[in-house]
Amino acid sequence: MLASHLTTVLGLAFDHQGRLYVLESMTAPGGPGPGQFGTGMIVRLDASGATQTIASGLTFPTAMTFGPDGAIYVSNLGFGGPGAGQILRVSVPS
Numbered sequence: 692m693l694a695s696h697l698t699t700v701l702g703l704a705f706d707h708q709g710r711l712y713v714l715e716s717m718t719a720p721g722g723p724g725p726g727q728f729g730t731g732m733i734v735r736l737d738a739s740g741a742t743q744t745i746a747s748g749l750t751f752p753t754a755m756t757f758g759p760d761g762a763i764y765v766s767n768l769g770f771g772g773p774g775a776g777q778i779l780r781v782s783v784p785s
Contacts, residue, residue, distance in 0.1 A: 697713055697715060697734075698715055698717065698718050699715055699718070700714065701714050701715070701752065701754065702714035702754050704755055704756060704763070706783065707761070710735055710737075711735065711736045712736075712745065714755045715731060716731050717751070718731065723751075728750045729748050729750055730749075732749060733745040733752075733763060745763070746779075746781045750768055751767070751769055752765050752768075753770065754766045761783060762781060762783060763783060764778055764779070765781060766778055
């Protein structure tokens with residue numbers, strides 16, 4: 692599988708079905724800054740490299756993991772100031 696269209700990949704995770712999920716911290720053109728707010732996303736790749744958006748609107752997410760409930764838990768605002776970070780729960784579609 693090759694996916695050359697991904698940007699600022701900060702995390703990879705596999706679900707219980709072996710599907711690959713990718714955390715992109717920023718997806719807008721340009722460097723880090725206010726123009727990147729809300730451009731982070733989680734995508735799922737299929738065997739051909741095509742992506743399905745699982746979550747969007749994230750701001751500088753820094754990590755993700757699957758919880759025991761099958762949801763993805765992602766750190767949002769990971770590059771924010773002290774106390775700005777969030778842990779978000781993302782339901783995963785079948």
